[in-house]
Amino acid sequence: MRKQRNILLLGGSGFIGKQLAFALANRGWQVTVPSRRPHRNRELLVHPNIRLLEANITDSNELNKLCEGQQAVINLVGILHERRKGDFRRYHVDFIKAVVEACSDGGIKRLLHVSALGADQATGSSLYLRSKGEGENLLHTFGQRGLHVTSFQPSVVFGKDDDFINRFAGILKLFFGYFPLACPNSKLAPVYVGDLVEKMVNAIDNRETYAKRYTVCGPEVFTLRQILELIIDTLQLPVRVMPLNNGLSRLQALILQNLPGKLFTMDNYRSLQTENVCTDGDHCETSLRQYLKGLPAMFGNKHNYDSFRREYPQPGNPEEHL
Numbered sequence: 215m216r217k218q219r220n221i222l223l224l225g226g227s228g229f230i231g232k233q234l235a236f237a238l239a240n241r242g243w244q245v246t247v248p249s250r251r252p253h254r255n256r257e258l259l260v261h262p263n264i265r266l267l268e269a270n271i272t273d274s275n276e277l278n279k280l281c282e283g284q285q286a287v288i289n290l291v292g293i294l295h296e297r298r299k300g301d302f303r304r305y306h307v308d309f310i311k312a313v314v315e316a317c318s319d320g321g322i323k324r325l326l327h328v329s330a331l332g333a334d335q336a337t338g339s340s341l342y343l344r345s346k347g348e349g350e351n352l353l354h355t356f357g358q359r360g361l362h363v364t365s366f367q368p369s370v371v372f373g374k375d376d377d378f379i380n381r382f383a384g385i386l387k388l389f390f391g392y393f394p395l396a397c398p399n400s401k402l403a404p405v406y407v408g409d410l411v412e413k414m415v416n417a418i419d420n421r422e423t424y425a426k427r428y429t430v431c432g433p434e435v436f437t438l439r440q441i442l443e444l445i446i447d448t449l450q451l452p453v454r455v456m457p458l459n460n461g462l463s464r465l466q467a468l469i470l471q472n473l474p475g476k477l478f479t480m481d482n483y484r485s486l487q488t489e490n491v492c493t494d495g496d497h498c499e500t501s502l503r504q505y506l507k508g509l510p511a512m513f514g515n516k517h518n519y520d521s522f523r524r525e526y527p528q529p530g531n532p533e534e535h536l
């Protein structure tokens with residue numbers, strides 16, 4: 215019988231992390247998920263192979279302790295906007311240094327990391343993308359000595375409990391008439407969380423993935439406007455998208471970044487100036503269009519269910535779906 219293996223999932227209480235925790239646990243890994251607020255993530259405890267505990271992973275002593283006895287570490291910690299100045303550097307760069315050190319102190323040989331599509335230390339269009347790129351570079355540079363690193367750069371990720379489709383759906387439900395949308399022509403290739411998670415789980419034991427960086431995209435390319443129209447169509451909402459031009463998009467970001475919740479910031483605006491699509495590599499299979507179509511089916515709408523079944527899966531050129 216194969217010896218039980220342990221894995222530490224940093225950021226395992228987040229949207230992607232939870233899905234990954236269950237996928238790993240189902241494959242027999244003993245998964246440790248540290249969280250600042252474990253009481254909010256109790257659903258993880260239904261799986262006997264998942265251990266959820268309260269920890270401050272930014273404290274190097276606690277991090278070192280968490281690494282004891284682990285065979286692998288996966289890092290998903292990341293933020294989309296700064297609460298305090300310097301947070302991008304703290305969580306996307308400094309924290310990575312601490313993780314690499316903790317892995318090396320703990321004799322851990324395998325490290326997987328989730329970066330972001332467009333992450334580039336030198337040319338990233340936003341602080342988010344530049345800090346993500348810097349962290350990733352650091353990992354691949356210092357990770358070479360005895361630590362096998364693989365990183366993933368997904369486009370925007372969708373699935374149950376995501377903060378993308380769900381957030382827009384929640385906001386759109388509050389609108390009647392027109393919804394003013396910033397950066398309507400930004401291009402994205404939404405990737406299904408299950409597809410990303412499968413790639414990651416399969417990579418852990420695959421030596422060919424060592425020292426590699428993978429871009430991860432879904433099968434379709436949409437503009438942000440098209441995605442919102444899909445959501446509106448799916449939920450049959452009485453609202454239409456009002457695309458904002460560049461000046462008004464910036465103005466919206468300037469206003470919203472100063473309001474509680476920071477729904478949209480100037481840095482988010484800058485990230486959206488980079489096309490979030492893959493130029494090479496395999497594209498994942500699950501279609502956002504089909505996924506959204508399938509949602510009402512799950513709530514008993516027979517017409518939607520029948521058309522979902524007829525059309526899924528949909529082979530061929532993804533662009534044809536648009």
Ligand SMILES: NC(=O)c1ccc[n+]([C@@H]2O[C@H](COP(=O)([O-])OP(=O)(O)OC[C@H]3O[C@@H](n4cnc5c(N)ncnc54)[C@H](OP(=O)(O)O)[C@@H]3O)[C@@H](O)[C@H]2O)c1
Pocket residue numbers: 224225226227228229230231248249250251271272290291292293305328329330331367368369370371372377378
């Ligand atoms: N979702 C996407 O569309 C997408 C696209 C491209 C790249 N990514 C990257 O993928 C990774 C995971 O994304 P996600 O959407 O799953 O994120 P998420 O739901 O926001 O989860 C973030 C995780 O990071 C932890 N975390 C955040 N700030 C922390 C802090 N200050 N101290 C300690 N822990 C902290 C949280 O743990 P607690 O339980 O302690 O709060 C949580 O588990 C991120 O690095 C993100 O940049 C995501």
